Amino acid sequence: MSAQPQPYITPEEYLAAERAAHRDIAGKHEYFQGEVYAMGGASRQHNLLATNLIVGLDTRIGDACNVYPSDMRVHVASNDLYTYPNVVVVCGDEEFLPDAYLDTLLNPVVLVEVSSRSTAQYDQEGKFLLYRNISSLRHYLLVDSQRVRILCITRLEADTWNFREYTQLTDQVVLSALEVEIPVSEIYRKVPLPAANGAL
Template sequence: MSAQPKPYITPEEYLATERDAEFKSLYYQGEVFAMSGASRAHNLLVSNLIISLGSRIGDRCSVFPSDMRVHVAANGLYTYPDVSVVCGEEEYLDEAYLDTLLNPVVLVEVLSKSTAKGDRSSKFLLYKSIPSLQQYVLVDSQRVSIAVYSRAAAGSWLFQEYQGLDAVLPLPALGLELPLAEVYRRLELSA
């Protein structure tokens, strides 16, 4: 007995359903994947990041939480990064909705046990196709550690890791630095 093939869902069908949905789902290559809830640590990290980034950026860039969908035109991914930052004019898939961002400069994912492997590998491979993307930031929710992929010359990416509450995360794409002590505020994790 063979398994029934999953029906192909078009991007237009996905967006129509997603805009009316009570929960978020990501879309890739004709399939829709439900997203799960997040832990206390995950939510604190996201809120700390948004507060820290927003207070430093001011009006020169926009910082969005995970309710802002991002579309990667080169490979068809629709997803919800934990934090998205766009500088300059925001570009959207559909100006009538302003709910699907096309040109983030920085994307942040908070890693959990269930998402870490995919966020570090397949998601990065998909995200790096965004022409405007300059930095992809991975914030560990199990220990005080942040990894960053930064776009370099000729399309290559540099990897750096910052650990411990005394470390500072440089974000040259945004012209600022974030102390890890601020990102991990109110969390008690090991370095």
């Protein structure tokens, strides 16, 4: 989130403004407990990683689940967060806010954030504390855009989570809730990173 919040507004005002902004091709914003935060633009690495994940997930999960890019807004009702994860996976019946738009999802199974230097701490600490209140959530992936590093946080029980880090291109990211594995090399395909990470 940006460090420059706007004055308090209601969720209804926020949603109306976001929907109007999308029609006008304006930027996206997060909403948290009455404050609105502008979301920054994405780097080339960020876009490549998100694209690789969307393709990799969609080719593996079959027709029972859907994969959405960052325009699918997610709402966490328990803490009043509205945000746009970089990749969203939902399985079974999709639940949306009770309005006609079908643009704000309530029951994701997998959420992915591609992290940069400026967002890494918030994505790993702040956002996880907010996302873990989603009862349907089974996996939260944090993908580093500066080096080969993927942190997969998996729900084992209601309030028990397992943290597993992948740092080698030969690793396979295990998403047990989807019954899929994705090679780290596929996620980082074509992504330019420092030479210390090895050739991609």
